[in-house]
Amino acid sequence: MIKSIELTNWKSHQHSVLEFEKGTNVLIGVAGAGKSSVMDAICYALYGTFPSLNSKKVSISEVLMNKPIKAEEGKLKLCFEYNEKEYEIERTIYLKGVNQANLRESGRIIAGPKPKEVNEKIIDLIKVDFDLFSRAIYSEQNNLDYFLRMTPMQRKQKFDELLQINKYEEARSNCLTAVNRLKKTNEERMKLIESQKKAFNEKELSMLEEKIKEKEKLINEIEKNSVELKEKEKTLKEKMQKNELKEKEFKELNNAVNLIKGKTDSAEKELMKAKKEVNEKNIDKIKEEMNELIKVLELIPLKKKEIEKKLNEKEEKYSMNLKECSGIEAKEKQLQESKNKLQEIGAECPLCRKPMEMHSKQELMQEIEKEAVKLKQEFELKEKELKKISEEKKELKKEIELISEKEKKLIEEKYELQEKISSFKLMQEKEKEVKELEEKKKELMNALKKTEFNEKEFNELKQEFYSLKEKINSKEKEISGEKELIQEMNKRINEMNEFRKSFTELELKAVHSKEMQEKLSVFMNSLKQTQNELRVVLIDSINSAMESIWPQVYPYKDFSSAKIIVNEGEYEVMVKNKENEFIRVEGILSGGERTAAAITLRIAFSLVLTQNLGWIILDEPTHNLDERSVKELAVMLKKHLPEIVEQVFVITHDNEMKNAATGKLYLLERKKEEFESTNIIETNLF
Numbered sequence: 001m002i003k004s005i006e007l008t009n010w011k012s013h014q015h016s017v018l019e020f021e022k023g024t025n026v027l028i029g030v031a032g033a034g035k036s037s038v039m040d041a042i043c044y045a046l047y048g049t050f051p052s053l054n055s056k057k058v059s060i061s062e063v064l065m066n067k068p069i070k071a072e073e074g075k076l077k078l079c080f081e082y083n084e085k086e087y088e089i090e091r092t093i094y095l096k097g098v099n100q101a102n103l104r105e106s107g108r109i110i111a112g113p114k115p116k117e118v119n120e121k122i123i124d125l126i127k128v129d130f131d132l133f134s135r136a137i138y139s140e141q142n143n144l145d146y147f148l149r150m151t152p153m154q155r156k157q158k159f160d161e162l163l164q165i166n167k168y169e170e171a172r173s174n175c176l177t178a179v180n181r182l183k184k185t186n187e188e189r190m191k192l193i194e195s196q197k198k199a200f201n202e203k204e205l206s207m208l209e210e211k212i213k214e215k216e217k218l219i220n221e222i223e224k225n226s227v228e229l230k231e232k233e234k235t236l237k238e239k240m241q242k243n244e245l246k247e248k249e250f251k252e253l254n255n256a257v258n259l260i261k262g263k264t265d266s267a268e269k270e271l272m273k274a275k276k277e278v279n280e281k282n283i284d285k286i287k288e289e290m291n292e293l294i295k296v297l298e299l300i301p302l303k304k305k306e307i308e309k310k311l312n313e314k315e316e317k318y319s320m321n322l323k324e325c326s327g328i329e330a331k332e333k334q335l336q337e338s339k340n341k342l343q344e345i346g347a348e349c350p351l352c353r354k355p356m357e358m359h360s361k362q363e364l365m366q367e368i369e370k371e372a373v374k375l376k377q378e379f380e381l382k383e384k385e386l387k388k389i390s391e392e393k394k395e396l397k398k399e400i401e402l403i404s405e406k407e408k409k410l411i412e413e414k415y416e417l418q419e420k421i422s423s424f425k426l427m428q429e430k431e432k433e434v435k436e437l438e439e440k441k442k443e444l445m446n447a448l449k450k451t452e453f454n455e456k457e458f459n460e461l462k463q464e465f466y467s468l469k470e471k472i473n474s475k476e477k478e479i480s481g482e483k484e485l486i487q488e489m490n491k492r493i494n495e496m497n498e499f500r501k502s503f504t505e506l507e508l509k510a511v512h513s514k515e516m517q518e519k520l521s522v523f524m525n526s527l528k529q530t531q532n533e534l535r536v537v538l539i540d541s542i543n544s545a546m547e548s549i550w551p552q553v554y555p556y557k558d559f560s561s562a563k564i565i566v567n568e569g570e571y572e573v574m575v576k577n578k579e580n581e582f583i584r585v586e587g588i589l590s591g592g593e594r595t596a597a598a599i600t601l602r603i604a605f606s607l608v609l610t611q612n613l614g615w616i617i618l619d620e621p622t623h624n625l626d627e628r629s630v631k632e633l634a635v636m637l638k639k640h641l642p643e644i645v646e647q648v649f650v651i652t653h654d655n656e657m658k659n660a661a662t663g664k665l666y667l668l669e670r671k672k673e674e675f676e677s678t679n680i681i682e683t684n685l686f
Contacts, residue, residue, distance in 0.1 A: 001647050002042065002615065003079040009064055009071035011037040012670055014677035021663035024637045024648040028658055029668030034678035035651040039617050042649075043138060045078035045089045046122050047130040048101065048115045051138070054130070064095055067675040071095070082126060089118065136605040138617045205496050208489045215486050219479055226475040233472060236465045243458045257444045264437040270430050286424075290417045293410060300407045304400060311396040318389045321382050328379045332372065339368050538608070539564055545604035550575075552640040553603070554596040559589075562600050573597060592629030595621065596636065603644055614646030622654045634660040658683070 002020050007013040012034040018027075027035045043050035044063070052058050065071040078089045088104040102112035103121050111121035123129045128137070342364055543563040550562045559575040565582060566572075574582040575589065575597060585597045599618075606616055618637075622630045637660035641648055650657055658665055667681040 001081045002649075003081060004077075005038060005042055005045065005079075006075075006077040007038070007041050008076075009069075009074035010041055010076060011063055011065065012678045013037060013041075014065060014069070016678060016680050018666060018680065019664060020647065020649070022646055023642040023662030024650060024660050025663040025665075026650045026652065026657055026661040027666045027668060028652055028655060029670075030653055032672050033668040033670045035653075035668050036619055037678070039138065039619060039649060039651055041076050042078060042617075043130075043133065045076045045091055047133065048091070048119045049130060051134050054134070060093060060099075061095055064093060065677070068677060073097075087125075089122070091115065091118075136602065137615050138619075205493060208493050208496075212486055212489050212493075215482050215489075219482050219486075222475055222479050222482070226472060226479070229468060229472050229475065233465070233468050236461070236468060239461055240465050243461060247455075247458060253444055253447050257441060260437055260441045260444060264434060264441065267430050267433045267437060286417055286420050290414070293414050293417065297407065297410050297414065300403060300410070304403050304407075307396055307400050307403070311393060311400070314389055314393045314396065318386060318393065321386050321389065325379060325382045325386070328375050328382065332375050332379075335368050335372050335375070339365070342368075539566060541608050542601075542604045545607050546600050549600045549603050549607075549644055550596075552643055553600050553636050554593070559593065562597050564601075573601060590629065592626075592632040595629060595633050599636070599641070603641070606645070615649070616641075616645050616647075617649040617651075619651045620653070621650065622652055622657065627656075630654055630656045631659075633657075638662055 001022060004017065004019045006018075007016045009015075012032070016034075016038075018038060027038060029035045040050040040052070040063075044053070053060065053063070064074045072095045074093045076089075076091045076093075080087050086106050088107075089101070090104075091099070091101045093099050099115055100113045101115040101118040102109055103118045104110065111117045546563055547561045551560070554562075557578070559577060561576045562585075563574060563576075563582070564571055565574050573585045575585060575593070576582050585594060589597065599621075603616060621633060634657050637648060637650060637657075642662055647663070650660060665683045667683055669679045669681065670676055
């Protein structure tokens, strides 16, 4: 039983919650009020689709509310009971993004968040898929008498689809296609077998096998000869290894002798050079000269220091006199300024700062002139002294330069004497080194003679060894070439055997294919027989259900029962009159009677195909019914249908149908011109 549905931003429903009960639940409202949207929501909550979405009449983005608000996402929550357990489905639809879904059993998630997982779990749970739900349970708007409006042949096709009997026809058609394909394939296969048998050459196969035997015999002979050569090679190799050790020792000693010779030659050259540099002089005399030279060099710094001291003293005296000259020049400048000021009459003497009346101007001028002459004489004396000091400085600097030059020459002489002493020492060392190298050379020459290495014999041995090795390599290449030929011939034999095997297998496949054709023919006949038998069983079950449902749906006595009659492959919906005659529903029954027949047919299909689900949804069932038929339908839905079906949902615009409600009754309102969302009013039945 469906307990409730909650819609958020679903079509015209901004937020609507509807609860349902057992019996007939009725939703009443004008066109566009949002009634069918509720049933579409139930269907979508269960299966992730609904009829008009599945047929692509609308898109998923169009189920989201567009007015009065433009929603980016919508939600549905469906609660229902099944087999005494509580279930809740919650689905979220996004304008942009991936939709999500969850299925809970007693509050515990058992599927999700992928919508496909929930869809599959629902089908597994209630054993009804979307196709069966949309045909047997959910009667779309104005489609209650959908099956009655068909021709008998169309009705047969639709019933076969609904009952899934058409799958047997599809299987039989597929079998026939398979049989024809097998027959055609087998004919082509037989042609190929014949052509392959003609192409196969038994003589070539025998010739290749004979050649392989000959090649294998030749390989055995070559390998035998190769073994003998390898034994000889082994003996020569051992000799080679012994000689290689001797050769190694010989070369090492010879290299050592050559190295000693080189060192001896080098030492002798250095000895000759050292003797030439010493020039046969007495080394003691050279050392004596060296000592005398060192003593002279030690005195030079002292002499230089003494002269530098005198030079510094002259420098100081020169600076002091130069300073005194500057002082005299300053005094002369001051006297000249005083002389210039006497030209002006002043209150004070410019020299003694006493009142001018104590001296006459002439006296002052005489005093200044006298002082100026005195300063000039003093300055001239100082200049003469400066000149003298400058000359003395020059003499001292020249003396320092001469001493430095002498020191430089003495140092050079010292280096020359040092080199001669070093050359003498080197000469002594080289004489000793030459003697030692000569002794070492004699030892190495003796060792070289003891090696007993004969280079000519060793070269002849090597030549013999490599010649033998070349023969062995030649034999191995010959063996490898013969083996490659055998491999190629074996490959060809395998190809020929595979070729023979392939058409042998094709012959077996041809036999098997013929057997399959026969089995498929038997299977096609079985499918046809099973289809006919199943059709009879299912139609009998539906007719049995219709016979028990009709009296509860149709309360009058003029028609006692309804059934489907199969007439030459066509399905006729018929009712039984008072004369016990079955007459066709089309064109004879009134609107109310046709509605009763349509509801009986749908309930029968629902009971037979959906087992114990107990739901039926009727969207605008009053379409094309007159006022009396509507009243009769309301009575039937209220009094009789709830006894057969646990829960009925009626969507209608007809106010008369509120009298059909035994469960919940809802009035749905919406001002479309003002873009309002759906408003739901629950109405008390009592």
